[in-house]
Amino acid sequence: xxxxxxxxxxxxxxxxxxxxxxxxxxxxxxxxxxxxxxxxxxxxxxxxxxxxxxxxxxxxxxxxxxxxxxxxxxxxxxxxxxxxxxxxxxxxxxxxxxxxxxxxxxxxxxxxxxxxxxxxxxxxxxxxxxxxxxxxxxxxxxxxxxxxxxxxxxxxxxxxxxxxxxxxxxxxxxxxxxxxxxxxxxxxxxxxxxxxxxxxxxxxxxxxxxxxxxxxxxxxxxxxxxxxxxxxxxxxxxxxxxxxxxxxxxxxxxxxxxxxxxxxxxxxxxxxxxxxxxxxxxxxxxxxxxxxxxxxxxxxxxxxxxxxxxxxxxxxxxxxxxxxxxxxxxxx
Amino acid sequence: xxxxxxxxxxxxxxxxxxxxxxxxxxxxxxxxxxxxxxxxxxxxxxxxxxxxxxxxxxxxxxxxxxxxxxxxxxxxxxxxxxxxxxxxxxxxxxxxxxxxxxxxxxxxxxxxxxxxxxxxxxxxxxxxxxxxxxxxxxxxxxxxxxxxxxxxxxxxxxxxxxxxxxxxxxxxxxxxxxxxxxxxxxxxxxxxxxxxxxxxxxxxxxxxxxxxxxxxxxxxxxxxxxxxxxxxxxxxxxxxxxxxxxxxxxxxxxxxxxxxxxxxxxxxxxxxxxxxxxxxxxxxxxxxxxxxxxxxxxxxxxxxxxxxxx
Numbered sequence: 001x002x003x004x005x006x007x008x009x010x011x012x013x014x015x016x017x018x019x020x021x022x023x024x025x026x027x028x029x030x031x032x033x034x035x036x037x038x039x040x041x042x043x044x045x046x047x048x049x050x051x052x053x054x055x056x057x058x059x060x061x062x063x064x065x066x067x068x069x070x071x072x073x074x075x076x077x078x079x080x081x082x083x084x085x086x087x088x089x090x091x092x093x094x095x096x097x098x099x100x101x102x103x104x105x106x107x108x109x110x111x112x113x114x115x116x117x118x119x120x121x122x123x124x125x126x127x128x129x130x131x132x133x134x135x136x137x138x139x140x141x142x143x144x145x146x147x148x149x150x151x152x153x154x155x156x157x158x159x160x161x162x163x164x165x166x167x168x169x170x171x172x173x174x175x176x177x178x179x180x181x182x183x184x185x186x187x188x189x190x191x192x193x194x195x196x197x198x199x200x201x202x203x204x205x206x207x208x209x210x211x212x213x214x215x216x217x218x219x220x221x222x223x224x225x226x227x228x229x230x231x232x233x234x235x236x237x238x239x240x241x242x243x244x245x246x247x248x249x250x251x252x253x254x255x256x257x258x259x260x261x262x263x264x265x266x267x268x269x270x271x272x273x274x275x276x277x278x279x280x281x282x283x284x285x286x287x288x289x290x291x292x293x294x295x296x297x298x299x300x301x302x303x304x305x306x307x308x309x310x311x312x313x314x315x316x317x318x319x320x321x322x323x324x325x326x327x328x329x330x331x332x
Numbered sequence: 333x334x335x336x337x338x339x340x341x342x343x344x345x346x347x348x349x350x351x352x353x354x355x356x357x358x359x360x361x362x363x364x365x366x367x368x369x370x371x372x373x374x375x376x377x378x379x380x381x382x383x384x385x386x387x388x389x390x391x392x393x394x395x396x397x398x399x400x401x402x403x404x405x406x407x408x409x410x411x412x413x414x415x416x417x418x419x420x421x422x423x424x425x426x427x428x429x430x431x432x433x434x435x436x437x438x439x440x441x442x443x444x445x446x447x448x449x450x451x452x453x454x455x456x457x458x459x460x461x462x463x464x465x466x467x468x469x470x471x472x473x474x475x476x477x478x479x480x481x482x483x484x485x486x487x488x489x490x491x492x493x494x495x496x497x498x499x500x501x502x503x504x505x506x507x508x509x510x511x512x513x514x515x516x517x518x519x520x521x522x523x524x525x526x527x528x529x530x531x532x533x534x535x536x537x538x539x540x541x542x543x544x545x546x547x548x549x550x551x552x553x554x555x556x557x558x559x560x561x562x563x564x565x566x567x568x569x570x571x572x573x574x575x576x577x578x579x580x581x582x583x584x585x586x587x588x589x590x591x592x593x594x595x596x597x598x599x600x601x602x603x604x605x606x607x608x609x610x611x612x613x614x615x616x617x618x619x620x621x622x623x624x625x626x627x628x629x630x631x632x633x634x635x636x637x638x639x640x641x642x
Contacts (some may be wrong), residue, residue: 027588031557034601041561042396048563058588059561061598070557191601216603286396287603 028262028271031060032067032080035166035210036254038286039106039279040080046282047274055267064166065089068257072098077262081255082108082166087314094332099260099308103272103299104253104325105279107289109211109237110171111250112224115203120144120151123225123234126249129175132156132206138183144204158186159195159207171208174249174318196220211237212287226250242289249319253291260308269303276300291322298326308332374619381613389613393563394595398606401599403614405562409478409589410547410621412566416482416585417489417546422539425490426528429497429535434523453491460488461552469556476557478566479585484552489542496538500531530640533633540629544622550593559590560598592618 030040037059044057062070064081071079072092084102085093093100112129114121131137131147144151161168163180168188173179189195192209199205200220214223214237225234228248241247256275262268276299280290309330336344392402428449436442464484474480504527512522528535566587567579592614599611 029588037560038396038602041394044561045395045563053564056564057561058559060557060559062557192603193601210603212603216605 026265026267027056027058028078028268029058029060029076030078030080030256031062031070031076032078032256033064033082033166033254034061035064035082035108036080036105036256037061038212039254039283039288040078040256040275042282042286043271043275043278046278047271050274051270055271057271063164068092071100071257071259072096074098074259077259077268079257081257083169083252083316084255084312085257085310085314090310090314090332099332100257100310101260101263101302101307102310102312102330103256103258103276103302104291104295104322105256105275105299106254106283106291107242107251107322108254109242109247109251109289110167110174110208111211111214111237112206112208112226113199113214113221114206114224115199115201116220116222117203118222121206121224123227125227126175126229129226130177132158133160133172133182134176135181135183138185141183154204157198157202157205158183159198159205160186160188161192161195161209162188162190165190167208167210170252170316170318171250173316179316211242211289215287239284239289243292245321251289252318253320253322253325254288258303260306263303272303273300295322295326302330374616377612377616377619381609381611381616384609384613389610390617394561394590394598398604398610401607401610403592403595403617405565405590406592406595406614407617407621408565409558409562410591410618412478412584413481413485413553413589413591414543414547416478417485418539418543420483420486421489421493421542424486425493425538425542426497426535428490429494429501430523430528432494433498433501434519434527449491449494453495456551457488457549458551458555460484461555463487464552465556475586476559476588477586478589480556481553481558481589481591482585484556485546485549488549488552489546492542492545493535493538496541497531497535500534500538501527503534504530529636533636533640536629536633536636540626544625547591547622547625548593548618550591550597553591553594558594559588560594562588562590592621 030044041059044059048055048057059080060067064079064083067076067079067081068085068089069092070076072089072095074096079100085100112124128147132141141147142155143153144156145153147156160182161171163182168182169179172182176182187195187198187207192213195207195209196213196217199207200217206224214221223237225236226247227234228246230248231246233246235241235246235248237247237250242251245251258268258272263272276296279296280293283290307330309332311325311328311330313331388400389402390407391404392400393404394406395401432442432446436445461484464480464487468474468480468483469476474483508526508530509522512526513519517525566584566589569579569581569584571579596611596614596618599607599614
């Protein structure tokens with residue numbers, strides 16, 4: 001009878017609640033930024049293959065901020081971060097007694113893209129980008145020749161990252177001079193594929209997002225060379241130019257944060273060694289730019305020496321070199 | 333008033349018939365449009381995703397390579413979450429509906445409860461996600477597990493099931509109830525042998541509508557922390573897990589998981605356009621899951637209706 005089935009179903013559900021124990025196998029939990037996700041996912045995939053699935057790894061996407069929240073509540077072993085940990089997040093971690101080691105794992109080059117049919121734009125300076133994107137431009141700068149008289153009298157269509165993303169934060173800080181300071185009248189999306197579509201369909205469009213989205217859609221987009229303020233030379237985004245440091249100020253390091261306590265577990269230690277050994281190759285495969293080899297060995301060295309804390313002191317910096325980053329003293 | 337001539341009467345009838353046909357045409361057009369949209373959607377996904385419909389797609393875990401990426405953890409996760417949802421929501425929802433219709437006294441408390449149930453059905457799903465994050469994930473300590481997700485979605489569809497149960501019970505003629513009691517059946521016996529069996533087809537419809545809504549939900553599941561990359565399945569009851577230990581009967585409910593909508597969302601937002609094919613294929617599979625759930629419900633409803641003789 002149906003009712004007896006209902007009753008037994010209830011009983012089963014009840015037992016499930018009581019009987020559920022944490023007899024789970026060891027799982028390495030990772031969460032955080034969607035920008036770092038492809039790299040960590042690739043490493044996790046290969047690691048599990050190499051270990052014949054004896055060690056389990058899960059990766060979530062909560063954004064850099066959401067990832068740190070979980071990390072500082074002691075829920076995850078690793079946090080993916082597209083920017084250094086902030087002061088308030090440091091406080092949270094400190095309050096919960098979570099100690100961490102900061103490891104840069106790759107470069108991401110923010111790429112300014114235009115439509116491939118756009119004939120007049122080859123390069124842009126930081127000042128021009130600022131004129132185009134600063135809050136004062138809102139509603140006023142609507143035509144290309146208002147930014148540079150050499151450019152045509154045609155409307156500008158702007159596409160950019162949504163206000164919650166690390167990309168938005170970094171781009172505004174590097175171009176406008178202040179984080180999160182941007183005009184609001186542009187097509188904003190957290191989904192970079194929307195921006196790719198938008199720019200590829202409009203001759204007068206200009207937009208920005210992470211290098212990987214440009215690299216996968218090279219046929220539909222053209223990358224704009226940005227004039228390096230230090231050398232005065234226009235530099236296109238490419239792995240070579242990011243590695244040699246000439247593509248500035250739009251290239252940034254991205255990080256993973258590892259909980260010091262988790263490193264005492266052998267499987268986590270094994271994972272991090274695997275990450276640092278194979279990180280460079282896998283980073284290239286998912287269209288990010290790997291760090292110099294010394295950075296990966298340096299990270300492992302920091303694990304050995306238990307170099308706890310961040311080298312940023314809670315604020316982001318534009319144009320810091322990876323060598324300097326590795327040398328600095330870390331603080332909690 | 334002069335009586336209408338035959339001609340005039342014919343004209344009036346013709347006018348009425350024309351309007352009739354016009355309305356029919358509009359109705360058919362609306363129906364065709366709605367059908368066309370859904371057929372176009374499904375066909376689009378089927379064509380776009382066709383190259384991924386291999387056995388591997390169903391048996392592979394997520395991967396960074398589009399051609400190797402599959403939906404194993406996603407469809408298993410979706411099915412298990414639905415199982416927990418159904419086990420929690422159906423008994424609760426049916427019992428609540430039954431109580432409100434058959435037992436509750438008509439007073440202001442009952443009225444307030446009724447109004448609130450209707451209101452709950454209109455609460456955005458993300459709110460349930462936030463509630464569940466606080467209660468199930470942290471307060472009860474269920475963590476980011478299949479259990480938390482299933483219970484969250486159960487809360488979400490509970491109002492739908494309660495309302496459907498009540499509608500179904502109300503549709504049963506009063507004479508059935510009166511007849512049963514007239515021959516000496518208690519209220520419980522009346523419910524057990526008449527009300528619930530006769531209302532079952534309607535209840536099932538509500539359950540399926542609820543589950544079909546739940547399986548496509550993304551927001552509350554993301555809130556409670558479903559994962560994006562997970563390359564293992566929940567432990568099978570009584571199977572051997574590492575270290576020689578045996579998995580308990582219900583260990584799987586505490587396992588981390590992902591579900592179909594999250595997998596699809598992840599694939600559409602990737603840089604590599606090859607993943608759009610995966611997203612389309614997974615979208616088609618999700619549609620197929622929903623449609624086959626509906627088919628099962630229609631079949632059960634048909635079978636049960638046949639058994640009702642009054």
